[in-house]
């Protein structure tokens with residue numbers, strides 16, 4: 001078998017003769033590049049935001065309003081990530097002749113540009129593959145997904161910025177004038193058909209994904225990993241009570257909610273005590289980091305009412321803790337603004353029924369504008385700080 005590099009030597013430096021399609025042209029690469037640039041930028045910005053919300057540094061505070069904002073940003077993250085897959089495949093196919101140019105390196109600047117292609121292409125493939133696998137709940141790797149996905153995102157976006165710097169003039173020229181002769185030149189019709197096909201594929205992928213966030217699209221969303229209405233009480237469950245091993249403690253007569261920490265009067269409340277307290281209702285979505293979300297009507301005790309019953313100081317923050325023993329997400333923090341939002345509840349009911357055990361019976365946190373992993377289930381303790 002003749003390897004492409006040997007062909008290059010024989011044909012005297014023009015490997016492009018191996019690639020016969022005229023669509024391997026700069027103008028098509030530029031259009032796909034811009035589409036990829038837009039989708040990667042939105043995906044990166046919404047991904048970093050989601051990371052900051054889940055692991056907030058001291059300078060970052062996520063507001064509790066608008067209540068459905070995280071639903072939009074995380075829905076966008078998943079949709080732009082999915083739609084980038086056909087764009088990336090098309091872009092790599094279009095520029096494939098460039099990867100075999102001879103000589104491979106012309107000077108130092110060109111060497112740097114070529115080396116930056118490795119993190120760009122490797123990082124892009126890793127980001128889209130690991131994101132897709134995570135949403136599909138398929139874990140063919142040993143690493144902790146959020147840390148790896150976050151770290152590689154920075155490498156990929158750094159390489160993308162360098163790539164844009166290297167290709168911006170070429171992109172501008174290719175889009176303004178007649179196609180540059182770097183690769184082949186396609187006819188306007190060829191180009192329209194090809195780019196139209198890629199755009200249609202990306203559009204279909206967006207439609208097939210969006211149903212997990214946009215309720216009315218759920219019927220046509222074949223790629224949506226969850227139908228938002230699927231699950232007990234019409235709401236999906238990511239971790240069941242059996243998987244969390246909470247059943248005996250959550251259903252025991254000895255169950256108590258303890259409110260302590262920086263309070264004047266520590267509280268220890270049974271389920272009957274909690275039901276006898278003034279109840280607050282809120283319509284809030286539950287939004288998973290994997291992109292699905294579903295609105296519901298919740299009823300329970302407002303966190304701020306509990307704080308004032310316990311005599312918390314003004315400006316206090318709280319940590320909510322689950323019965324679950326071994327999960328990374330067994331605790332979650334609320335800033336003062338989040339805890340004092342009127343709709344931040346320790347819910348006893350969903351849609352008029354007591355919570356299903358898989359939704360966090362007897363008590364779960366539900367507060368506006370938070371990822372689902374921070375809406376702690378099977379709550380047993382509130383520590384005021």
Ligand code: HEM
Nearest residue numbers: 025026029030033034036037095098120124167170171182
């Ligand atoms: C994830 C995003 C992207 C990936 C993975 C990617 C990948 C590549 C690769 C592998 C090449 C061939 C390397 C070479 O020319 O030496 C290339 C070329 C190119 N890229 Fe990108 N790219 C991306 C985004 C962009 C963006 C945002 C733009 C526009 C600003 C762009 C415009 C171009 C252009 C004009 C070429 C040269 C095509 C030619 O020489 O005819 N790319 N890209």
